[in-house]
Amino acid sequence: MSNGWLIAQLVVSAALTGLVWTVQMAIYPLYKKVWRASGEAGFATYHRSYTDGMGLVAAPLMVAEAGLAGAWLVLEPDSAAARAGALLVLVLWGSTMAVQVPLHRRLGRFWDETAARRLTRSNWVRTAAWTARTAGLAWVLAASRGEGA
Numbered sequence: 001m002s003n004g005w006l007i008a009q010l011v012v013s014a015a016l017t018g019l020v021w022t023v024q025m026a027i028y029p030l031y032k033k034v035w036r037a038s039g040e041a042g043f044a045t046y047h048r049s050y051t052d053g054m055g056l057v058a059a060p061l062m063v064a065e066a067g068l069a070g071a072w073l074v075l076e077p078d079s080a081a082a083r084a085g086a087l088l089v090l091v092l093w094g095s096t097m098a099v100q101v102p103l104h105r106r107l108g109r110f111w112d113e114t115a116a117r118r119l120t121r122s123n124w125v126r127t128a129a130w131t132a133r134t135a136g137l138a139w140v141l142a143a144s145r146g147e148g149a
Contacts, residue, residue, distance in 0.1 A: 003144060005075075009068045009085070010137040016061050017130040023054075024127045028120040035111045043111050051104055062096070065089060081140045088133045095125045 027050065035043040069089040072082040103119040106112055 003141065005068065005072060006137060006141045006144065009065070009072065010134065010141055012061055012065045012068060013130065013134045013137055016058070016065060017134040019058060019061075020123070020127050020130050024120070024123050028116070028123065031107070031116045031119075032113065040111055044108070047104075047107055051108065062093070066093065081136060084136060085133060088129045088136075091129050092126055092133075095122065095129070100126070 031043070031047075034046045038046065066089050069082075069086045072079070073086045076082045099122045100119060103115050103122070106115045107119070
């Protein structure tokens, strides 16, 4: 795979990694404070604004990441790095669709402290997976540059 493809994957993955760390460390911990400060209706408005805005940012990046990871796997099916990267993308999509989206839907209907805690805890899977994917891509890119030098 050319360095251009690897760089594109790294840029998208790094953007998502930064996003997920921001969500994990700053946004999700604020949920309970927003609910306490603004009540049920205020939290519902905040949460709707958050999920709408996050969807506009994260969804195109996740689709691009899946496409790039899939292309890498098709172009280099014997590459352990491509297989590992694709597996991480599957973990990310699986966690997002099976865990985070349903919890956000629940929180979109009413404040549920248990759901908010579960959302924060379960999001560590995505935080770790995106961090690992970004680190792995950086390592593959660095190794490929060393081979060409």
